[in-house]
Amino acid sequence: MRDVAVIGIGMTKWGELWKKSLRDIYVETALLALEDAGIDRIDSMYIGSMSSGLFVGQEHIASLLADYLGQLPVPATRVETACASGGLALRLGLMEVASGMSNIVLASGVEKMTDVGGDEATYALGTAADQEYEGYQGITFPGLYALIARAHMQKYGTTREQLAKVAVKNHHNGLKNPLAQYQFEITVEAVLNSVKVADPLNILDCSPITDGAAAAIICPADMARKMGKPLIKVIGTGHATDTIQISQRKDMTWLEATYQAAKQAYAMADKKPEDIDLIEVHDCFTIAEICVTEALGIVDKGKGGEAVEAGLTAMEGKIPVNTSGGLKSKGHPVGATGIAQVVEVTKQLRGEAGERQVKDARVGMTQNMGGSGGSSVVHILERE
Amino acid sequence: MSTPSRYWREIPQRYRLEANKCNRCELTFFPPRLLCPECKNRKLEKSKLTEKGKVITYTIIRVPPAQFSDQAPYAVGIIELEDGVRLTGQIVDCAFEDIKIGMKVKLEFRKLFEEGHAGILCYGYKFVPHGE
Ligand SMILES: [Zn+2]
Numbered sequence: 001m002r003d004v005a006v007i008g009i010g011m012t013k014w015g016e017l018w019k020k021s022l023r024d025i026y027v028e029t030a031l032l033a034l035e036d037a038g039i040d041r042i043d044s045m046y047i048g049s050m051s052s053g054l055f056v057g058q059e060h061i062a063s064l065l066a067d068y069l070g071q072l073p074v075p076a077t078r079v080e081t082a083c084a085s086g087g088l089a090l091r092l093g094l095m096e097v098a099s100g101m102s103n104i105v106l107a108s109g110v111e112k113m114t115d116v117g118g119d120e121a122t123y124a125l126g127t128a129a130d131q132e133y134e135g136y137q138g139i140t141f142p143g144l145y146a147l148i149a150r151a152h153m154q155k156y157g158t159t160r161e162q163l164a165k166v167a168v169k170n171h172h173n174g175l176k177n178p179l180a181q182y183q184f185e186i187t188v189e190a191v192l193n194s195v196k197v198a199d200p201l202n203i204l205d206c207s208p209i210t211d212g213a214a215a216a217i218i219c220p221a222d223m224a225r226k227m228g229k230p231l232i233k234v235i236g237t238g239h240a241t242d243t244i245q246i247s248q249r250k251d252m253t254w255l256e257a258t259y260q261a262a263k264q265a266y267a268m269a270d271k272k273p274e275d276i277d278l279i280e281v282h283d284c285f286t287i288a289e290i291c292v293t294e295a296l297g298i299v300d301k302g303k304g305g306e307a308v309e310a311g312l313t314a315m316e317g318k319i320p321v322n323t324s325g326g327l328k329s330k331g332h333p334v335g336a337t338g339i340a341q342v343v344e345v346t347k348q349l350r351g352e353a354g355e356r357q358v359k360d361a362r363v364g365m366t367q368n369m370g371g372s373g374g375s376s377v378v379h380i381l382e383r384e
Numbered sequence: 385m386s387t388p389s390r391y392w393r394e395i396p397q398r399y400r401l402e403a404n405k406c407n408r409c410e411l412t413f414f415p416p417r418l419l420c421p422e423c424k425n426r427k428l429e430k431s432k433l434t435e436k437g438k439v440i441t442y443t444i445i446r447v448p449p450a451q452f453s454d455q456a457p458y459a460v461g462i463i464e465l466e467d468g469v470r471l472t473g474q475i476v477d478c479a480f481e482d483i484k485i486g487m488k489v490k491l492e493f494r495k496l497f498e499e500g501h502a503g504i505l506c507y508g509y510k511f512v513p514h515g516e
Binding site for chain 2: 123132143146196
């Protein structure tokens with residue numbers, strides 16, 4: 001396998017982009033990545049999109065977007081594994097470059113979520129759960145994570161305040177990310193007093209509905225070296241699955257797919273949790289970040305709540321988690337999220353993260369999760 | 385809206401709790417599976433779920449999906465039945481503050497929701513408290 005590097009990244013301001021269509025958002029973002037890489041042709045492209053069919057009534061978007069990006073007739077592939085679609089797009093692009101089948105690949109993701117109303121968006125997101133045995137009973141996505149949260153609180157004594165502190169931390173980080181959807185601070189009190197969605201989770205425990213895209217250009221490391229940019233290599237990848245119904249897992253507080261994906265990525269990269277300088281994780285709900293930090297092995301099982309309370313995962317902590325603001329503050333256009341994590345880690349490793357720069361960041365990790373944890377994709381990147 | 389066949393197909397599970405089991409692994413599957421994921425055994429036997437169990441986690445849904453909007457807020461939990469099978473379902477006929485992890489419940493057949501105007505009335509199981 002060939003070593004692979006990220007040579008271009010692109011992301012525009014996320015939010016409720018009423019004036020822009022899916023194709024507008026995507027092309028603007030992908031062009032930024034091409035410009036950043038200093039190229040205008042690619043060999044192949046992957047697009048993570050959870051549900052363009054339900055959100056904008058458009059399938060077959062891979063060809064559509066290849067066309068509007070001016071890249072016909074390159075092979076273009078849409079990738080779907082719910083909210084982990086973006087992470088998987090990078091993994092598939094990585095395989096294509098590492099194998100030698102292609103040299104320059106665009107790994108990207110997009111979701112246009114505000115062309116439908118709240119009920120339709122809730123429905124579209126809900127299709128990531130088991131429709132016959134979870135959706136049929138009236139559960140929602142916040143509801144599924146609420147079930148995990150309650151079980152985690154019962155088993156490990158995780159507190160309501162600890163959950164709130166995840167959101168407070170991520171909003172604090174997002175304040176320094178000009179591309180974030182929500183650039184404002186929140187307090188623990190504000191989270192605790194916000195509207196109840198699915199007890200014990202409130203609205204400020206939840207990531208928002210967002211329009212946005214993210215893009216990364218990858219190529220063989222040898223080719224990247226000649227371009228004279230900081231060499232950011234993708235040194236580990238992992239992808240694993242679990243039951244999509246949380247009730248069917250042996251331990252509902254444990255994200256086995258994330259654990260398995262991380263295990264693969266650590267092994268491939270020859271790294272351990274203590275080698276990682278920063279991590280972007282899938283905090284679709286506050287409890288998710290707590291469970292993910294445990295599954296990635298950066299804290300012990302059951303200690304995720306205590307870790308955030310102690311500031312271990314804060315910007316100035318031992319291992320900063322979600323310097324971008326995470327899904328909570330940056331926004332969560334589902335198919336784009338996994339690639340946006342790679343954009344953030346690449347910026348950090350290049351030393352281009354501005355006010356939120358982690359000092360001497362050399363190794364970064366991304367963790368992108370589908371549904372309530374039924375799929376998970378992990379990558380490790382390193383600056384050479 | 386789906387054709388009625390999607391609803392009809394699930395009736396053995398939703399109305400009659402039909403499951404199957406792997407006698408080698410002593411595991412019960414609901415919905416029934418074509419093979420045991422543990423030992424890959426394809427000779428699974430028909431069985432029926434037990435109807436008593438306990439709450440292992442729960443939430444109160446306050447922002448519901450559209451077809452449940454007239455019911456919110458309502459409680460949904462994960463219930464572990466006596467045969468070890470776990471189900472997601474509503475917990476009804478009790479105050480929210482009385483729901484506790486470990487609470488004993490039993491399955492009852494109820495209407496779950498209506499599929500839009502003049503759509504199918506969708507039935508299935510819900511859980512109710514069941515003393516000692
Ligand atoms: Zn078996």
